[in-house]
Amino acid sequence: MTIQRRGFLAAIGGGATAALAGCTALSSDGGEEAGPEIEGETLTLTTTTSTYDTGLLDELNAPFQDRYGVTVDAVAQGTGAALETARNGDSDVVMVHARSLEDEFMENGYGVNRRDLMFNDFVLVGSPDDPAGIEGSDEATTAVSAIAESESAFVSRGDNSGTHTKELAIWDAAGLGPEDFGEWYTEAGQGMGEVLVQADQQGAYTLADRGTYLSMRDELGLEILVQGPIEGGPELLMNPYGIVAVNPAVHDHVNYDLAMAYIGYVTGPEGQEIIENYTSNGEQLFFPEALSENPNFRQYVPEEWEWSDSDDE
DSSP states (O other): OOOOHHHHHHHHTOOOOOOOOOOEEEOTTSSEEEOSOOTTOEEEEEEOHHHHHTSHHHHHHHHHHHHHOOEEEEEEOOHHHHHHHHHTTOOSEEEEOOHHHHHHHHHTTSEEEEEEEEEEEEEEEEOTTOTTOOTTOSOHHHHHHHHHHHTOOEEEOOSSOHHHHHHHHHHHHTTOOGGGOOTTEEEOOSOHHHHHHHHHHHTOBEEEEHHHHHHHGGGOOOEEEEOOGGGTOOGGGEEEEEEEEEOTTTOTTSOHHHHHHHHHHHTSHHHHHHHHHOEETTEEOOEEOSOOSSOOGGGGSOTTOOOOGGGGO
16 A cells, blocks of 8 residues: 555654745746746655765755745655565655666566766775775675685665676676575675774674765774775676656656656756765765766666667557
8 A cells, every 4th residue: 555645754754944035047038937836845765875864965955946836855765665665656756876776666567767966985994904805806706705714794775776686696697695604694684884883883784885984984894895986996886876757657646756856856966066076085986977078868867778660650
């Protein structure tokens, strides 16, 4: 049964709220005419814990409030949960980081107008003691194989998030899966911040997005032992983020006008500059990807999608 929208928001208790100014557009004679009537309305954004925990959402949403006169309810969940909320019609737009799950969401008709937003990367972190000896590994697969062989403690998100999806892909690429995991492997079922704290307490390894780790580094005893591609590590650890509007043809109550205004803002010059300039402890957490002189048009559709004659009918 689909959760009622406002009941859902009250139950989650989420969000970044923002008061914004109205929307106008230029008419053909150069004057102003009213754009979509969105002032006073609410945009529900489901997003990953990494965008929320790092504080990036607060920075992005604050300038947006100077433009529209609306409320933004930001609900931080793992990518899988964020997409499921949108699939049920309980959000207007999703900001997530697992392309395979985003593609499934679009292929099933729930998402439209996807855009590449930004990227950072994943890193393998652990105790400085490094019992599996993975520090400096050139391949993530070699590192996780060493963790499994030595049965060193590893904390997994275990929540169908983008990070969890990537972690399982790394194990799979190393020829390992759940049948190979023993008591040394723990599924936390928590967000990234909580998992980092748990790994720190246990002296365990975990896979983390660089942004959340850097924003919490001063509170942890964990160190980056295997770098992602931003610092010359393997491409397998790349972490791209996308933003997708919920399809109003499937859920006719979603606030599609406001969702598209938000997508335009975060993928436009102002939003991209905020992303580029956002730092923690002097280090950049995310890298903007939406603006390019040579845009990648495949960002709008599932990666494996191919044009067929039936698409013309």
